[in-house]
Amino acid sequence: MRPYCRQAILENFFEPCILYLLLKKPSYGYALSKNLKNHCECDINIGNLYRGLNRLVKDGYITKEKTKSAIGPTKIVYTITEPGKSYLRTWIESLKKQKETIGKLITNYHYYHETDH
Numbered sequence: 001m002r003p004y005c006r007q008a009i010l011e012n013f014f015e016p017c018i019l020y021l022l023l024k025k026p027s028y029g030y031a032l033s034k035n036l037k038n039h040c041e042c043d044i045n046i047g048n049l050y051r052g053l054n055r056l057v058k059d060g061y062i063t064k065e066k067t068k069s070a071i072g073p074t075k076i077v078y079t080i081t082e083p084g085k086s087y088l089r090t091w092i093e094s095l096k097k098q099k100e101t102i103g104k105l106i107t108n109y110h111y112y113h114e115t116d117h
Contacts, residue, residue: 014052016091017042022062022080023088029053029076053078061087 017040021032033049036042044052056062061084064076080088 012052014040014042014044014049015056016088016095018049018052018056018078019061019080019084019088019091022078023085026077026079028078032078056084059087060084 014036017036018032021027021035021039027035029046029050032053033044033046036044036049053062053064057064057078060081062078062080064078066074067077069075
């Protein structure tokens with residue numbers, strides 16, 4: 001997120017979506033990929049997802065831990081941290097402001113477009 005450039009807010013929209021999903025429960029990459037699409041209507045390729053997860057780990061917003069799987073290979077489970085919860089709150093506030101800005105544009109457009117100016 002770039003606080004100095006509100007237009008870029010949606011550029012990494014999958015980040016708050018990941019944090020939201022991890023707030024609900026710890027998860028692993030494949031499940032996050034599936035849930036991003038189902039719960040946030042966010043379609044992201046798997047490479048970008050793992051780059052984003054690694055960035056969130058590096059920044060301290062989530063942790064990762066290897067866990068043994070009853071079937072299949074070892075899985076990496078991601079968990080949100082307290083700084084991650086705070087970062088998610090910041091995202092939500094920024095998204096609310098973005099929603100207001102977009103709403104004003106849409107309302108003004110409809111007003112102007114639907115009246116004879």
